[in-house]
Structure formats: structure tokens, C-alpha cells
Amino acid sequence: MAAQVTIFAGPEMPLIRLQKFLSEAGVCSRRKGEDHIRSGHVTVNGEVVTILGTKVDPDSDTVHLNGQLVVRSERLVYVMLNKPQRVVTSCRHRGEPVVTDLVDLPQRLFPVGRLDKDSTGLLLMTNDGRIHHRLSHPSFDHDKEYDVTVQQPIDEAGLTAMRKGVRLSGVMTRPARVSRISAKRFTIVLKEGRNRQIRRMVEKVGNRVVRLHRIRVADLKLEGLGKGEWRHLTKGEVRQLLNTLQLNDHR
Incomplete structure (x- = not known):
């Protein structure tokens, strides 16, 4: 009936x-x-x-x-956001502003990876589950680069320790690329993403992070966006990202 x-x-x-x-x-x-x-x-x-x-x-x-x-086909969307402080990436934190509130699009987008509430910088958001899996899963090696400012001047021994790996919760971190910018500032490139990893690594060498800003994920660099601003990836950026992730069958 x-x-x-x-x-x-x-x-x-x-x-x-x-x-x-x-x-x-x-x-x-x-x-x-x-x-x-x-x-x-x-x-x-x-x-x-x-x-x-x-x-x-x-x-x-x-x-x-x-x-x-x-099943309705949905246009795949790829967005780069410059995440500001005090905004969370997970909607599980009720009552707090969420990154999805900052991107006004009809598609339901999901953040790729995490940036804790006090960290800022590049956050990729997409409805392409393939990219989410490749960039979030620990079995895939892809760079994530951060600009880090610490409370006290950090000596070369501290930087070397982070390059070689430090023990967190009984497990050694993987080797990282670390480059000094100034006495209290350096960049670090990781291929893993444990919970609050950089902050914990810095604490392990006797210092404290006061600013943590992500500037690159794989081949994507954060450029030209103010805090809280976002933009669509260009066709060239999408193509390069898919090639890097070996997802060349882009539809």
C-alpha cells in the first residue's frame, strides 16, 4: 500500500x-x-x-x-583550514567550538588527523574517506611539520634527543627531523602522531611548549590564511596530494 x-x-x-x-x-x-x-x-x-x-x-x-x-554521488571537497586556538577537532567536547563550525559548506566534512585545542595551523578537512584513512592511519608514512616555540632556550642536546627519539609511555618515538630557528624556536617533522606527542617530547627534555603551529601536511603548506580562515585546495594541490598518497584514481 x-x-x-x-x-x-x-x-x-x-x-x-x-x-x-x-x-x-x-x-x-x-x-x-x-x-x-x-x-x-x-x-x-x-x-x-x-x-x-x-x-x-x-x-x-x-x-x-x-x-x-x-546512493547519491557527492562532490568530493578538500579544504585547508588555519585552525585557531581554543577550537577542538572533535564534536565529542560538548559546548566547545568545533572546527566544522568554521567551514560553511553544505557537505559534511571531517578533519584529517588531530590538532589539540591549544595548537594552531594547518588542518585538512574533506569528505574523501580515502584521504582520511591514508593520512590518519599509522601504517602510512607522511610528513607533518610543526613550528614550535618553547618556554626556555633549548640546547643542542635536547634537539638531538628529539631527533633520535625519546621514550613516551614506555615506547620510543620514531626519529624526527629537527631544525633550530632560534634559541626558543625550532621546526620538527614527524611521521607519526601520538596524543600530544610534541608537547610530551619537549617535556621529556626538560622544557615546555608555549606555541605549537602546524605548517605542513605531506606536500600541503599553510600559506596565505589568517587564523580561522579556510580555502578549497586547488586542482593542482588535490592532484599532487592524491599522487603522494598513491590515490591516482581520483573521481
Whole structure:
């Protein structure tokens, strides 16, 4: 029996007409979608829908055409954000500002990797799960470079210790590339990303981080963005990133 389905949208994605959903999924034209709906070929959340005015939430509703699941193709988006202090990367911290609040786009983007609340700098955000996996998973070696300022002048022995690796929670850190900028400032390039790793490494050599700013992830460099500003990656940057991550089948 055909029924009109009442569907509620979440805050991330507006409702769209069912025939538009079918068209954007690439299964048929919008007009042909209307024919399918009238003929009872389409179900939403398990119920047959024949009313053309029915709207769906692309994020939460399940649509089938002739028994086949319909998935709407979503444009892949790649964004670089200069994360400011006091903004978190995880929505688990209720009541605190989240990086996703800073990027006003209709797509649901996810931060790649972490930057703790007090750290600033380059944060890649995307809806491309392949990149999220490659840059977040410890089995893939990709550089992350940071500009670090510490409380007290750091001697060469401290920098050398971080280059060779220090023991954190019983496990040695991997060798890192460390370059001095001034008495209290240096850059460090890591290929791993343990929780608050740089801060803990600096504490291990008897100092304390007062500023931690990420300036590069893989081939992406943070340039030309003020605090809290973001931009889309250029086509060239996306192509280079996909090549670096061996994801050349970009769609």
C-alpha cells in the first residue's frame, strides 16, 4: 500500500525532492524519476512512495528503486583550514567550538588527523574517506611539520634527543627531523602522531611548549590564511596530494 512518508532533515543537510535525489544519484532523469514514483517503483525507508511532493534527507533516509539501493554521488571537497586556538577537532567536547563550525559548506566534512585545542595551523578537512584513512592511519608514512616555540632556550642536546627519539609511555618515538630557528624556536617533522606527542617530547627534555603551529601536511603548506580562515585546495594541490598518497584514481 502506498503511503506518504514524513521525513525530517537533520541540521547538516536540507530536504530535497525524491525525484531530484534519484537524478543526482545518476540512476535516471528527474522526469523519469517522477514516472518511477507514480508507478510505485520507489521506496523510502521501506515504504512505497507515489506522491511527487515527497522529500528525503540524503544523509539519513534509505531509498530503493526497483529493489536496488540508490546512493547519491557527492562532490568530493578538500579544504585547508588555519585552525585557531581554543577550537577542538572533535564534536565529542560538548559546548566547545568545533572546527566544522568554521567551514560553511553544505557537505559534511571531517578533519584529517588531530590538532589539540591549544595548537594552531594547518588542518585538512574533506569528505574523501580515502584521504582520511591514508593520512590518519599509522601504517602510512607522511610528513607533518610543526613550528614550535618553547618556554626556555633549548640546547643542542635536547634537539638531538628529539631527533633520535625519546621514550613516551614506555615506547620510543620514531626519529624526527629537527631544525633550530632560534634559541626558543625550532621546526620538527614527524611521521607519526601520538596524543600530544610534541608537547610530551619537549617535556621529556626538560622544557615546555608555549606555541605549537602546524605548517605542513605531506606536500600541503599553510600559506596565505589568517587564523580561522579556510580555502578549497586547488586542482593542482588535490592532484599532487592524491599522487603522494598513491590515490591516482581520483573521481
